[in-house]
Amino acid sequence: MTASSLTGRSGARIESRNLKAQLRRTERRRKLEAAALVAPLLIFLAVFFLAPIVGMLIRSVENSELPTTMPETAAALRQWDGIDLPPEPVFASFARELAAGQRDRTLAGVAKRLTYEVPNMRSVLFATARGLPETPNGTWRDTLTARDKTWGDPATWAVMRRAAAPVTPLYMLASVDREMDASGSIVKVASDRAIYIDIFIRTFWMAAVVTVWCLVLGYPLAFKLASLPPRVSNLLMILVLLPFWTSILVRTGAWVVLLQREGPINEALQWVGLISEPLQLVYNRVGVYVAMIHILLPFMVLPLYSVMRGISPAYMRAATSLGATPFTAFRRVYLPQTIPGVGAGCLLVFILGVGYYITPALVGGAGDQMVSYFVAFFTNQTINWGMAAALGSVLLIATLLLYWVYARLVGIDRMRMG
Amino acid sequence: MGSILNLPPHATGAQKAWHVALWALTALVLAFLILPILVIIPLSFSSGSFLNFPLPGLSLRWYHELLGSERWLSSLRNSVVVAISSTLLATVLGTLASLGLQRARFPGHALVMALVISPMVVPLVIVAVGVYFFYAPLGLTGSLLGLTLAHTALAAPFVVITVSATLQGFDTNLSRAAASLGANQTTAFFRVTLPIILPGVVSGALFAFVTSFDEVVVALFLTGPGERTLPRQMFDGIRENISPVIAAAATLLIVLSILLMTVMEVLRRRSERLRGIR
Known part of the structure; x- marks a missing residue:
């Protein structure tokens, strides 16, 4: 600054340009140093504080029970247009995965998830799974409906289809006293459950x-x-x-x-x-x-x-x-x-x-x-x-x-x- | 304000009444703040097993019971271990971050600050549920390490706030002077900056210690019977069967808070003197 005034005019200009560049460089270094000092705490908070909270936010729409236990049924349900009852292949893969789930004792999660929407689904699911034949008696649709008439109800399959989606609004809706009815529109829950x-x-x-x-x-x-x-x-x-x-x-x-x-x-x-x-x-x-x-x-x-x-x-x-x-x-x-x-x-x-x-x-x-x-x-x-x-x-x-x-x-x- | 409240000789009756009323209200609110804490102390010396007055007699039996109970002692040990570890971690991370935040305004400065302070305002139960879900697959639930990590996150903002406040009064010319005399950055920090901001750093550390030592919500979620901390032990005691043992533990904690408060005041004065504010 004062040093530049000692040299000639053109020199001063070059010097001042140099000085500006130098200042910019120093400023950039200061910012980098500052960021480096803040980084350890930031990374710590990101991993041990922010990630858990984001995890909780994700969990509020998570819908993994049916897709992980019954992947084929879930995939088939997602293909289905949701009108009336799903086609026979959906019933078939559901029967196969239901039997497998009963054998490996992995049905509890699915049962719990379905109970949140239809209270008696847990007993229906286990009653159907217990002693399910390996081959259908006619179609799987008839076989399952014969074991429990719930499986012949389109409303059940609407719930199944919602449970097969990758994410669910179920919990977020429930936390503001709302739910989805059979047709999928959002309605208020019954006043005795609206708390x-x-x-x-x-x-x-x-x-x-x-x-x-x-x-x-x-x-x-x-x-x-x-x-x-x-x-x-x-x-x-x-x-x-x-x-x-x-x-x-x-x-x-x-x-x-x-x-x-x-x-x-x-x-x-x-x-x-x-x-x-x-x-x-x-x-x-x-x-x-x-x-x-x-x-x-x-x-x-x-x-x-x-x-x-x-x-x-x-x-x-x-x-x-x-x-x-x-x-x-x-x-x-x-x-x-x-x-x-x-x-x-x-x-x-x-x-x-x-x-x-x-x-x-x-x-x-x-x-x-x-x-x-x-x-x-x-x-x-x-x-x-x-x-x-x-x-x-x-x-x-x-x-x-x-x-x-x-x-x-x-x-x-x-x-x-x- | 003084002119009205210290009542000039020409004060009217209404002013006098107002003056008395304000003093009375102040005394009442101060009593409301301090009496509940003081009432606990004599109850802890009761020789009877009920928490009411008049005391049937004085004794130290509840202190004997407290200090002879493995359950209370192990919870105290756990709390001290967790509090000291998270204090060290939070103080180092928080002090570095404060120095960084002070050094330059970088892009996203405000956002970083908001994130760093957010553990103070996010409801504890949300932190607790979040870390409970997140730490479980990592094997960090039911361990003192998991609790320490969570407490470090909760304590760090207090360190950042306290150290940043101290740095605001710090004369950066002092570290420039050190640099001009040939000290490199590390030397300048340890020989010049740190000694001056040390009272602030220690205050921050004390805040961090109290934050962890008092924290119960996350502890309720993350600890099993083996990692029971002191606040958790207090919580269970108050909920299940509130006995004079709780009063004895509370009295010891009150003594601790008086000690901490005194140290904080000494540090504050020292810090103001070091930074030439007074």
């Missing part, structure tokens, strides 16, 4: 209630703490940070102890004489709300506090000196400046609240469980992995949408801890 939309509404409602309560309790607290001299507020912040650092299980366990029938809260209320009978505070919605608000409140207070600390008291003084009442000054001058903190805190609490599992599982009753509980239930208890994956996918999509909003409004690099 998932209610569970999603409950999940979002509970997260919203917790968020509002956290804001109502957290805003005045952060406001007061931010207005105190640093020495005092740092001391009081310990009371916010200690719960933040304490294990979620300790906090949840503490609430189970506090809220139980003979627990300290009921004892104290009875002692004061406010109630004569112990209140049911745990294993219901009240308990879940109290415990969740307690656990998530620091996530509201911390961003609010850091925003409020940065607001100069001079603005409020100016407003009051110009004749605003304290309330007007607060509403017109102070409140608008805290909106970024309110947004950050609310989004964070809501995002975390929507995914809660442990606290409702320990403090809630059967009617207080959120979507996460059902994801775990289908994975570990009923082993309906397609359903677990579908509910998980819907929850994931909702969370990622909120995360995107957070990133746009607040900025990912603004996410701070403590």
Whole structure:
């Protein structure tokens, strides 16, 4: 730069061109180095975090049971136009693979898959397979229909055809209380089985209630703490940070102890004489709300506090000196400046609240469980992995949408801890 | 704010009432935050077997039972092994990534950042189900290794956030000075950059440790009876039969969190001093 001015004009031009090239090269090297430093974590996350989640998304539409156990039948069913009953070769290969499956004991997966659409298909399948003759009595269609009339019903074969497809919308539809009828159009499921939309509404409602309560309790607290001299507020912040650092299980366990029938809260209320009978505070919605608000409140207070600390008291003084009442000054001058903190805190609490599992599982009753509980239930208890994956996918999509909003409004690099 | 709340002499009655009400509300919310945690501590010293007041007498029997139980001790061992391994892994990977993210804006910078932070916001049950399906064919379920890998992914964002925040206040002229004095990049990093950002790195590591040490959802999916971790043991205890043993374990965990919080505060002050913020 300064060196080039010492040489002649043309020299300077060449030098500056060289310098530019050199700068570009250095810049490119810096970018490469940066990418190389980030790469190990990125690769690690891609393999051990992203791939499992993508795997779960895929599992929510996976339909491999029939195609893997009965490949020929599946291929033949895919060729069929789906009108009335399938042609004889489909019946023939189905009979052959059914017998083979019975021999190798591989029918359980197919039976389970078909049961999801027609509840009694499991018994029909096994009853047909047991002692199936090796050669047909007439056509295979007649033979199978004679063994069980279900096989003469076009609706059964519509289900079989759907089970033979490479992917299925079955679980995703079920997770929003929809199913396919015999003609393949999407309909609402019977109202006694329609539970998932209610569970999603409950999940979002509970997260919203917790968020509002956290804001109502957290805003005045952060406001007061931010207005105190640093020495005092740092001391009081310990009371916010200690719960933040304490294990979620300790906090949840503490609430189970506090809220139980003979627990300290009921004892104290009875002692004061406010109630004569112990209140049911745990294993219901009240308990879940109290415990969740307690656990998530620091996530509201911390961003609010850091925003409020940065607001100069001079603005409020100016407003009051110009004749605003304290309330007007607060509403017109102070409140608008805290909106970024309110947004950050609310989004964070809501995002975390929507995914809660442990606290409702320990403090809630059967009617207080959120979507996460059902994801775990289908994975570990009923082993309906397609359903677990579908509910998980819907929850994931909702969370990622909120995360995107957070990133746009607040900025990912603004996410701070403590 | 101070002008209104520290009440000038001419404050009206309404202002005084508001002042008192705000203090009262603040005290109530702070009590709500801290009391549930403090209440557990005396209950753990009860000589009776019920978790209520008044205590029939004081004793250390529940601590004896806790520390004499092979089940609790082995779960503590498992938790410590997993937490330390995933902390080391997450801290190294996360610190390198933070240095990279700080060094230059490369194409896809924002996307990379979003991916790196996403383990913090994705519901734990989704991570749990995902790794459960994914790790099973690799033989990583029912193993501490599988849990460590999952916890590393969950802990890494905390390291990245904390170290990145420290790097933002880092004066890059210092490493340039080191380079101009003949240090190569590695030397400059270990002799100049690392000592200055070390408090941030250690804070990140502590966050990573707590993330793993506290994590129960993924542990519920990935561990069998042999790999039971402390939070999982707590979870089963609270669900099946909540006894003063749980209170004793909780008390020890509270002591641990007080220790961690103190170390974090010391580190924060040290970091601010090192970077010349104060």
